[in-house]
Amino acid sequence: GENVEQHPSTLSVQEGDSAVIKCTYSDSASNYFPWYKQELGKRPQLIIDIRSNVGEKKDQRIAVTLNKTAKHFSLHITETQPEDSAVYFCAALPGFQKLVFGTGTRLLVSP
Amino acid sequence: DTGVSQDPRHKITKRGQNVTFRCDPISEHNRLYWYRQTLGQGPEFLTYFQNEAQLEKSRLLSDRFSAERPKGSFSTLEIQRTEQGDSAMYLCASSLVLADNEQFFGPGTRLTVL
Numbered sequence: 001g002e003n004v005e006q007h008p009s010t011l012s013v014q015e016g017d018s019a020v021i022k023c024t025y026s027d028s029a030s031n032y033f034p035w036y037k038q039e040l041g042k043r044p045q046l047i048i049d050i051r052s053n054v055g056e057k058k059d060q061r062i063a064v065t066l067n068k069t070a071k072h073f074s075l076h077i078t079e080t081q082p083e084d085s086a087v088y089f090c091a092a093l094p095g096f097q098k099l100v101f102g103t104g105t106r107l108l109v110s111p
Numbered sequence: 112d113t114g115v116s117q118d119p120r121h122k123i124t125k126r127g128q129n130v131t132f133r134c135d136p137i138s139e140h141n142r143l144y145w146y147r148q149t150l151g152q153g154p155e156f157l158t159y160f161q162n163e164a165q166l167e168k169s170r171l172l173s174d175r176f177s178a179e180r181p182k183g184s185f186s187t188l189e190i191q192r193t194e195q196g197d198s199a200m201y202l203c204a205s206s207l208v209l210a211d212n213e214q215f216f217g218p219g220t221r222l223t224v225l
Contacts, residue, residue, distance in 0.1 A: 006153075032212045043115075043202070043216040044154065089153045093212055097167060098144065101153030 002027040002094040006102030013080050014110055021105045023090035024072040030100075032093035033066060033073045038104075039086045047088075048075070080109045113137060115217035117203050123223045124193055131189045132220045136205030143186050144214060145178055146202040147171065154202055160186060161208060193224045 003026040013019050031052040036044035050057045050064045050073065057064050066073040077084055087106050091099040116135045124130050136143045141162050146154035157176070158168045162183040180186040190197055200221050204214040
């Protein structure tokens with residue numbers, strides 16, 4: 001089955017810096033890759049996603065890139081703000097069913 | 112609030128007791144998923160429904176776990192004879208089959224088994 005690895009597990013940056021989180025997946029059938037942000041005690045919230053027919057997608061300060069050949073995808077956050085501090089999860093969808101999540105990255109943005 | 116809702120938000124029970132959780136998906140969503148999340152980990156898939164049909168169950172879902180979605184709307188997840196290892200956050204998500212696969216999560220039910 002699908003296996004998703006996520007790095008780093010923790011990431012500390014200064015406000016205004018960029019943050020990059022990387023994920024790899026194993027199942028070439030995976031065709032949908034969402035990123036979720038989860039604040040302490042709250043539900044995972046979808047922040048951006050990318051499909052296998054697209055290499056890059058941007059939404060304001062957030063971008064995601066996908067390399068299907070290498071089976072990896074990355075989340076890029078520019079001009080980080082303290083409110084970006086949270087745990088970020090990548091996920092992959094093999095087929096059209098369940099999401100397989102990475103282990104999460106705790107992002108801390110210091111003022 | 113038109114998002115996914117779950118009830119209760121917190122449940123504390125003693126080992127050996129049965130518990131039941133409820134999930135109300137976004138009204139037009141025909142797919143409903145249950146995930147379990149333990150501290151410091153990503154959500155792990157348990158089972159999912161398309162309308163009222165339960166289409167897949169994870170190996171994580173032992174015989175003590177059962178889920179239903181009788182009318183294709185809300186769903187219940189029951190855990191019988193709870194064990195301390197069942198302590199976790201139980202998350203429900205919903206999506207549209209014909210949409211972009213986006214899954215929207217509920218706030219979760221945090222279960223603590225003493």
